[in-house]
Amino acid sequence: MDEAAAPLFQQIAQLIEDSIVEGTLSEGQRAPSTNELAVFHKINPATARKGLTLLVESGVLVKRRGVGMFVTDRAREIIMARRREQFPGSYLAPMIDEALRLDLSRAQLHDLVDRVAESRGLYS
Amino acid sequence: MNTTPLIEARQLRGRYARTRIFDGLNIAIQGGGIHGLIGPNGAGKTTLLRAFSGQLPHDGHLAVWGQDPFDNPEVMGRIALAGIDAPLPAGWEAMKLFRVAQSRYPTWDQGRALALLREFSLPSYKKYSSLSRGQKSALGIIFALSAGCELTLMDEPYLGLDVEKRDVFYRELRNERERRPEATFILSTHELHESEKLLDTVSILHRGGVRLGGPLDEVLEGYSTFLGPGGAVRRLADAHAPHVMQVEELAGSARLVLSLPLRAVEEVPAGVRGSELTLEELARAVEGEQR
Structure with a gap:
């Protein structure tokens, strides 16, 4: 996945989601403001706002008038569910396509997946 | 790379308006290509360029082509300095400047100066003092690029230039480098985004010294x-x-x-x-x- 190719506002949204998944930004906490994001990433506030709006629309953040944006109680659950749903299309399909181009057999592919998964600690 | 640097300073001390700018600065700049002098306001970029050009007395060791440049006509005749802090005489118009430059620099290229005047859409009859800020910068650039000097010092030369004229400047500087690969151009700059595509080597000034320097790609790597x-x-x-x-x-x-x-x-x-x-x-x- 070439994240650099995604539009900037999506990258901003993804980074906030990653922090929620990791737990460094937890449910009920205040999310970064449009202005804070603009300063931190040196981007236009409108781009930052677009990223935040994306997260509000998907139910990850909620706007509290005059106070700011906050992480919703179900934020992590929502992100995980959506990413699980997108996992085959976003990650597996490009991998299989490349395996196809490289003439990898079914057994070779399964073996590789197992080995990488093990080295990354998936089975431990 | 192991030859004697074009410019070498050791334990250089300099002041600007009675404030000590650097105290024991060491720098070595190799000849050839475009060198960027980078640092925050007040880091001493202007003072350093003026010292290189021989216009400023200094303490410590400073050599350009192995000689102390201060008030040294032999060195100064091979250097052109341009920038908003190196103003031209207020009453001069472009043509007067070109005449004086022609007699000062044996390498002066009058044809190039006239062509650049058109490139920058600059009036040839207006006095320097009545030019806009961007036009003053443009005239400084024309002077520096037409002088044909072995060492060209440019102190934030793009100040006040509009987008189109800035493109002209960067393009003409590139042309100059291609035409005279042995010549050296030193540019003090804050336009880091634009100059990243231009500079061959850099020195980054920090707290009165050179924090790091070298070929730009190697530095960034x-x-x-x-x-x-x-x-x-x-x-x-x-x-x-x-x-x-x-x-x-x-x-x-x-x-x-x-x-x-x-x-x-x-x-x-x-x-x-x-x-x-x-x-x-x-x-x-x-x-x-x-x-």
């Missing part, structure tokens, strides 16, 4: 930056603690700058994206350094 969720970035920072230059955090996300080449940083956690630094990011990281 020595650093890397990482952006990702705060916990993962912090783990990466801990694993490379001696090389951490900068950590910035924002509500669960973090950015890290390491003084390590990107390829030398192993075991980057998932979700953390690494990239090389831009010149602008490097200058900012140097500026923010606590050490």
